[in-house]
Amino acid sequence: MFYTAVNIDSSTSKISYQDRIITLGSCFAENIGKKMSNAYFRTDTNPFGVLYNPISIANSLEMLLENKRFTLEDIFENKSLWQSFSHSSLFSDISPEICLTNINSRLDCSTHFLSKSNFLLITFGTAWVFEEKKSGRVVSNCHKLPASTFIRRRLTVHEIVENYSMLINKLQAHFPAIRLIFSVSPIRHFKDGAHDNNLNKSILLLAIEAIKKRFTQVDYFPAYEIMMDELRDYRYYASDMLHPSSTAIDYIWTRFSETYFSSDTLLIKKELEQLATDLMHRPLHPKSSEYNLFQLNLNKRKLELLKKYSFLKL
Numbered sequence: 001m002f003y004t005a006v007n008i009d010s011s012t013s014k015i016s017y018q019d020r021i022i023t024l025g026s027c028f029a030e031n032i033g034k035k036m037s038n039a040y041f042r043t044d045t046n047p048f049g050v051l052y053n054p055i056s057i058a059n060s061l062e063m064l065l066e067n068k069r070f071t072l073e074d075i076f077e078n079k080s081l082w083q084s085f086s087h088s089s090l091f092s093d094i095s096p097e098i099c100l101t102n103i104n105s106r107l108d109c110s111t112h113f114l115s116k117s118n119f120l121l122i123t124f125g126t127a128w129v130f131e132e133k134k135s136g137r138v139v140s141n142c143h144k145l146p147a148s149t150f151i152r153r154r155l156t157v158h159e160i161v162e163n164y165s166m167l168i169n170k171l172q173a174h175f176p177a178i179r180l181i182f183s184v185s186p187i188r189h190f191k192d193g194a195h196d197n198n199l200n201k202s203i204l205l206l207a208i209e210a211i212k213k214r215f216t217q218v219d220y221f222p223a224y225e226i227m228m229d230e231l232r233d234y235r236y237y238a239s240d241m242l243h244p245s246s247t248a249i250d251y252i253w254t255r256f257s258e259t260y261f262s263s264d265t266l267l268i269k270k271e272l273e274q275l276a277t278d279l280m281h282r283p284l285h286p287k288s289s290e291y292n293l294f295q296l297n298l299n300k301r302k303l304e305l306l307k308k309y310s311f312l313k314l
Helices: 027-038 054-066 096-115 157-174 194-214 223-230 246-260 263-279 289-308
Strands: 020-025 042-045 076-078 081-083 119-124 128-132 150-154 179-184 218-220
Touching: 020 027, 020 054, 020 096, 027 042, 027 119, 027 246, 042 096, 054 096, 054 119, 054 157, 081 096, 119 194, 150 194, 157 194, 179 194, 179 223, 194 218, 223 246, 246 263, 263 289
Parallel strands: 020 042, 020 119, 119 179, 179 218
Antiparallel strands: 076 081, 128 150
């Protein structure tokens, strides 16, 4: 082998196709959530949009637990768009009514989904946060407001651990069987330099380790370590040399699958991923008899899979 292998013990908590999984956090949480959805797992990915820091992720979960409803007081207008400090710009709109409808409908769905979920996949991206000066709260998205609107600071390990200890206790009270899988985003943050990136990631890693020691239902998946050691070659990076390439994401997804899926689940996953690939096929000649036959066979396979695995939601 021409790389340093990251050894990962197979988890005793296996994710199956009967489970429901919520992924929250950075772009990596988005990538894993998309992989799970493409493999037909019952997944809810980033109901607030991409979140980067631990406090924003925790605040989002608190909102789902309390079934919060957003009102006009919770959004603001900036450059003709109505926006929320708790959401990404995907929820922004020129109409406050549409903005609130999009936010609240997504909250309703995700609150219901959380009530039936078995796993929470949480990915920390950065320990840096932006606090709105006016309210003192940590925002999830600055929405390109002037820097003078915020105070930028770095979270401490203690702050993250205490915040998540309270949150996990609440989650346990509502959903005693829920499992949490933490990871640190493999995307490097070089805005403040290489040394600061290492300090930043170290804070997140130390915080997760402390949380893991406090709670038996907490696990850690080493996505960051896989990227830094097994995939350290720059051929595994996107053109910005900071984000993982699609090949790297596929590889980390494979390692995640080996860790959290049973052999039976892996077999089903392989069949369903092939089905998903075939369903996305775009023919050159959609009216041809060959393509009609392809579609008939595809529908037949889909029905056979549903008959074979009655618990699937295709």
